[in-house]
Amino acid sequence: MSESQSAAPIGSLRTLWPFLRKHPGLLAGWLIALACANLATLGMPVTFRVMIDQGFAQGGGEAINQTFLMVLAVTGTLALTSSAHYYFISMLGERVVADLRERLYAHLIGMDAAFHDRNRSGDLVSRLIADSELLRVVIGLTMSSALRGSLTVLGSFVMLFVTSPRLAAYALLGIPLTVIPIVLSGERLAQVSRSTQDRIADTNTLAAETLGAVRTVQAHSREPFERGRFVEALTTAIFSARHRIRLQAVVMFLGISLIFSAFTIVLWVGAHDVVAGRMTGGTLGQFLFYAVIGGSSVGSLAEVWNEVQRAAGGMGRISELLAESPAIRAPAHPTALPAPVRGALNFDKVTFHYPQNPEQAALSDFTLHVRPGETVALVGPSGAGKSTLFSLLLRFHDPTCGTVSIDGVDIRALDPRALREAIGLVPQQPTIFAASAKVNVLYGRLDATDADVHQALGAAHAVEFIDALPKGLDTELGERGARLSGGQQQRIAIARALLKNAPILLLDEATSALDAQSEHAVQQALETLMRGRTTLVIAHRLATVLKADRIVVMDHGRIVAEGTHAQLLAEGGLYAELARLQFLD
Numbered sequence: 001m002s003e004s005q006s007a008a009p010i011g012s013l014r015t016l017w018p019f020l021r022k023h024p025g026l027l028a029g030w031l032i033a034l035a036c037a038n039l040a041t042l043g044m045p046v047t048f049r050v051m052i053d054q055g056f057a058q059g060g061g062e063a064i065n066q067t068f069l070m071v072l073a074v075t076g077t078l079a080l081t082s083s084a085h086y087y088f089i090s091m092l093g094e095r096v097v098a099d100l101r102e103r104l105y106a107h108l109i110g111m112d113a114a115f116h117d118r119n120r121s122g123d124l125v126s127r128l129i130a131d132s133e134l135l136r137v138v139i140g141l142t143m144s145s146a147l148r149g150s151l152t153v154l155g156s157f158v159m160l161f162v163t164s165p166r167l168a169a170y171a172l173l174g175i176p177l178t179v180i181p182i183v184l185s186g187e188r189l190a191q192v193s194r195s196t197q198d199r200i201a202d203t204n205t206l207a208a209e210t211l212g213a214v215r216t217v218q219a220h221s222r223e224p225f226e227r228g229r230f231v232e233a234l235t236t237a238i239f240s241a242r243h244r245i246r247l248q249a250v251v252m253f254l255g256i257s258l259i260f261s262a263f264t265i266v267l268w269v270g271a272h273d274v275v276a277g278r279m280t281g282g283t284l285g286q287f288l289f290y291a292v293i294g295g296s297s298v299g300s301l302a303e304v305w306n307e308v309q310r311a312a313g314g315m316g317r318i319s320e321l322l323a324e325s326p327a328i329r330a331p332a333h334p335t336a337l338p339a340p341v342r343g344a345l346n347f348d349k350v351t352f353h354y355p356q357n358p359e360q361a362a363l364s365d366f367t368l369h370v371r372p373g374e375t376v377a378l379v380g381p382s383g384a385g386k387s388t389l390f391s392l393l394l395r396f397h398d399p400t401c402g403t404v405s406i407d408g409v410d411i412r413a414l415d416p417r418a419l420r421e422a423i424g425l426v427p428q429q430p431t432i433f434a435a436s437a438k439v440n441v442l443y444g445r446l447d448a449t450d451a452d453v454h455q456a457l458g459a460a461h462a463v464e465f466i467d468a469l470p471k472g473l474d475t476e477l478g479e480r481g482a483r484l485s486g487g488q489q490q491r492i493a494i495a496r497a498l499l500k501n502a503p504i505l506l507l508d509e510a511t512s513a514l515d516a517q518s519e520h521a522v523q524q525a526l527e528t529l530m531r532g533r534t535t536l537v538i539a540h541r542l543a544t545v546l547k548a549d550r551i552v553v554m555d556h557g558r559i560v561a562e563g564t565h566a567q568l569l570a571e572g573g574l575y576a577e578l579a580r581l582q583f584l585d
Ligand SMILES: Nc1ncnc2c1ncn2[C@@H]1O[C@H](COP(=O)(O)OP(=O)(O)OP(=O)(O)O)[C@@H](O)[C@H]1O
Pocket: 117, 354, 355, 356, 357, 361, 362, 380, 381, 382, 383, 384, 385, 386, 387, 388, 389
């Protein structure tokens, strides 16, 4: 994980403004409710003075009734506006964070393969959830408290001067003292918060990774080991949080003690004024009330400032992701593939290095021409570059040099989505989503009808086992297809590709042995799928190499031999060796 050493600039919170602006109704409701709640708060001390000076001092029952009615009206208004204020600001927080998450998610899901190789998914999820959660708190509570606190401070200061200019002048002296520690600690706090969020992301990543691979963990009896690693990550996160909490506690201590010292001095002067007859008891009471309101608001502003710095840390992590743009993008004026796509594939002098592995070429000077409708089997030892060919054709990466083209069009001139629409992919380990069987097949073509889905399942030899599921097509398949066997998962992936009906097919045969019946069903399903399509298949089965139009033998990112099974066997060399190990045992 990259940990920024510099403080997240408070300016990163400015990026929130476009999100806030999208909800003018909530924003206006919030500001109006805030202003009213503030006025009601500031009205409280006045009713307090009236109650003491007129209600009690003049003693009339009627006067008491009237002043208490006034108190009721002010407190009623305060209750109403405070709850309206809570509603508007909380909703605003929810909306803004949902918008931010949507934007971030859309951004992340569109980022290129190199980005996803570089970033751990648990860390990305943590930024999507934990960092934006921090912002929800900030918008829902902090922003409100900040504005409310500032208005209250301002309002109570005006009222302090109105009530007693002399005492107010004393009170004013205390303010700079309380603000200094807050401002001084701000930047350090943003820095510490950022690192706390990084550590939280570490724990999230660890949990996501190990819970996602829980069978591997259990099969190795590594539960205590993983628990230990998790506790370690949590402890590091707590240590990091402790830095922040300590800093905040010190600032809070300084803020509160300075405010209340200033307050006590003012009270002492006021008490002398009342004794000397320069001020009524009610006026001192009103003054004190304003001083308490104003003083505690300054104190809470200190906390708010801390929270804002924390949020700046979280927003910094989000902005960092939003600032990255995908390396693989549609050109400004994409070329369209000829319709219908014939499916001629050309790799011309392609050399490719993975960004994480710049020393070693995964493909070097690789040239391969595949005719429309041809089936080419790719055979080679592990690491030969077979899967890399697929990644380049799907434009998950761009070649370091050379070109990849379909029907004579350089794929970099195409919109990547249009390119990928033309390609069906059946990976070795198909991805089955935690959804119904139907939704999993529909992933191939979202607007397919039920009849299309049934037809695809039929052609994929998948009807029998789907019908045997408790709710048939509507059965939830569980996370990563937990309810299905390997062969069944493959047939779902084949049905998905059949539904997509793309002219080009990339097939990575499963290496895991299936039982004879399942193997037969998968083989038949694949034959149906390959019919009439240009197919590149990473072959692991004898039947596949025998049926292929051509076999391409790869090693170290290059083609080392080409031909039919019989020709290549006769030639001896790498193919004969691989065939003996893989196909002919
Ligand atoms: N995402 C990646 N980042 C860095 N290097 C990679 C990445 N994927 C593959 N490589 C490297 O590129 C080379 C070619 O790998 P590739 O996966 O294409 O081989 P393969 O022939 O498909 O192997 P296998 O049959 O084992 O799947 C290997 O040396 C591998 O280590």
